[in-house]
Structure formats: C-alpha cells, structure tokens
Amino acid sequence: MSVRRLAEDQFQPAAFAFNDENAAWADKTIQKYPEGRQQSAVIPLLMRAQEQDGWVTRAAIEKIADMLDMAYIRVLEVATFYTQFQLGPVGTRAHIQVCGTTPCMLRGSENLMAVCKSKIHHHPFERNAEGTLSWEEVECLGACVNAPMVMIGKDTYEDLTPERLEEIIDTFDAGNGASITPGPQIDRHFSSPEGGPTSLTDEEPKKKASAKKVVAEAATAQVDAAPVPPSEAARPKSTDAETNAALKTPVTAPKAAAKNVKAVEEQAVAAPATDAGKPSLSDKNRPAGIEKPATPDDLKLISGVGPKIEGTLHELGIFTFAQVAGWKKAEREWVDGYLNFKGRIERDDWIKQAKALAKGGEAEYIKVFGKKPR
Numbered sequence: 001m002s003v004r005r006l007a008e009d010q011f012q013p014a015a016f017a018f019n020d021e022n023a024a025w026a027d028k029t030i031q032k033y034p035e036g037r038q039q040s041a042v043i044p045l046l047m048r049a050q051e052q053d054g055w056v057t058r059a060a061i062e063k064i065a066d067m068l069d070m071a072y073i074r075v076l077e078v079a080t081f082y083t084q085f086q087l088g089p090v091g092t093r094a095h096i097q098v099c100g101t102t103p104c105m106l107r108g109s110e111n112l113m114a115v116c117k118s119k120i121h122h123h124p125f126e127r128n129a130e131g132t133l134s135w136e137e138v139e140c141l142g143a144c145v146n147a148p149m150v151m152i153g154k155d156t157y158e159d160l161t162p163e164r165l166e167e168i169i170d171t172f173d174a175g176n177g178a179s180i181t182p183g184p185q186i187d188r189h190f191s192s193p194e195g196g197p198t199s200l201t202d203e204e205p206k207k208k209a210s211a212k213k214v215v216a217e218a219a220t221a222q223v224d225a226a227p228v229p230p231s232e233a234a235r236p237k238s239t240d241a242e243t244n245a246a247l248k249t250p251v252t253a254p255k256a257a258a259k260n261v262k263a264v265e266e267q268a269v270a271a272p273a274t275d276a277g278k279p280s281l282s283d284k285n286r287p288a289g290i291e292k293p294a295t296p297d298d299l300k301l302i303s304g305v306g307p308k309i310e311g312t313l314h315e316l317g318i319f320t321f322a323q324v325a326g327w328k329k330a331e332r333e334w335v336d337g338y339l340n341f342k343g344r345i346e347r348d349d350w351i352k353q354a355k356a357l358a359k360g361g362e363a364e365y366i367k368v369f370g371k372k373p374r
C-alpha cells in the first residue's frame, strides 16, 4: 500500500472551479441529501472533480469543503483514504491500478507490475515520457475470482496475462481504450467457470424441478377442490360478539391445506413416479433383459439418463447401447411408462443416440450429433 499524500506544490493549481455542467450537477447532488446532511455528497463531488481535471487537487479539496461546509482536513481525510482518488497528476490516457493483494499476487500480479514498470515507468505514480500513462499498486479491487486484474478508470480488466496487459496498455496509449471490452479477458462469462458451466448441466435437476411443479399443481388442485364456503350474501349474518369469538378460534383449514401441500410434496419428491398406471413387469412389451456383462456400457452417455435412471435400467436387465437401440415402439412405450417419462424417450431420441454409441462410441456420437454425448 502506497503512502497517500497531496502532490508537490509545483503541481498544484492556484484555484479550482467546477465547469458549468459539473457545477449544476454538484448543486443537484447536494440537494439530494436531507437538510444538515449535505456532507454526504463529499465522495461524489470529489469523484466529479477528478473526472474533470484528471486528479484531485488541493484547490478542489478546499473548494468542495467550502461547498459542503466542512473543515478542509475532513475532505482531505476522505481523499487520502480511498485509492480511487488520485492525489497527483496521472497519465492522461490511462492510469493503471494493479491489484497486488494475495489472490492476484498468487495468480501473477507481480508479472503485471513488471509490465507496467517496463512500459510506463519503473516507479509507480511516475508518468511515461509523453505523460499519457501511469500506474500504481492497489489493494483488493473485489474481482479476486478473476485474478489477476487491473482497474483503469471505472472499469476492471480481469484474467490477465502480461501479454494481454501489454496489448491493453498499447490500446489505451493509442487513444482506443474504449474499444476494449472490460471484464474477463479470457473465455469466461463474468465470474462463471472458464469455458462454460460445469454444474447443473444434466437433466436431473430439471427433472426434479418439474416434479416439484407437478406436485405444486396437484396440491393446488386439491385445495381448489375443497368445499367452497357459502357466498357472502348466503352466509347468515353474525353478531359482533359471535365474530369476536370466531376470531379467537384458531383457523385450522389453511393449516390443514398447507400440511396437505407439504405431504403431497414430500411424497412426490420421495417417489416421483407413482405405481399408478405403471406398466407391469410381466407385460409382454417389457424389453428382454440380459445378465450383467463384465463391462456394461455407460448408459449415462445417453442424454436423459442419469445415475438413477441407469440404476433402474440395470434392474430391468438393460446394460448395453445395443439393447436400447433394438427396442421396438411398444417396448419404448413400456420403458417410457415404467420410468414415468411422458414421452421423453422419443423426444430425446434414445434410439438414435444408442445406435450411434453402439456403432462407434463417442466418436460416432459426435459424428452424428455434432457434439459430445451429454
């Protein structure tokens, strides 16, 4: 962490004034705060002064203190506390704040600082020869998950390599900083895993979610089917005393309904496929099973088959892709009904998947479907 002091006198301008647009904005901002709380505008005003002049001068600190009726030292305390405020002249095109806190340090921030030293200046806060670039080391900027990173202006540039930082610095120096998309500089969406999601990608969570929906609908139907109370007009009028007595009596119906909902939900989560309507194991359309081979196929490669479904298929004597590929329509319908799949075997085209896997494994699957199984 660097020592934060005001710039030398030689850099300090004699006076500071907001330009017309910023002055109007400052007045409006101050008015946002309740009477007596105008000092709360100190950070926005300091930030606007920095955006106007490139850094926070002593004259700006004093001017803002006067505007907010604060002691100069109080505004100086704020300006020197937050590293977002620059207390001396910085690069006119970019001031690069390199995070040097532990996660970024462990992921290579020292190499990023080496780039800054070689491309800008050996010392932090010193500008390059043209005065266009400067850099400093700062503490955690809150993007540790995508370490290492830097901040330039109000944007962060994450998942950096020294090479990428060099490109970014060159682009800013050329005046094209706006062309760079802030955030991760690799194949990562915000702070998601690199290369795409790695969890909740299979069908099981979706199935559970839809099971819950079915349960909720069933429970609602039960509540809806409860006897309808007499209409207001048909209901006998009660006296105030009767009403008060009724209000003291615990209302049990909604509780019973809630209990009912929970019971139905628990039942469905425990056993999403009920036996009602389930085809019989002795049905003639049940596909023929086989003894478990020494190396059964990984049926989970079929989209729609998770570990639980695979276990059920094993119980039915289904262990190979070739078995699934050979199912006739009636057999498919039997399995679909047994798994309570409601047509999913056809929708997911298990037969085409199983045929490809049986013929040439993953390579054939990729050839047929243009993607890896599952």
Ligand code: FES
Pocket: 099, 100, 101, 102, 103, 104, 105, 139, 140, 141, 142, 143, 144, 145, 147, 148, 149
């Ligand atoms: S440690 Fe670098 S952003 Fe948090």
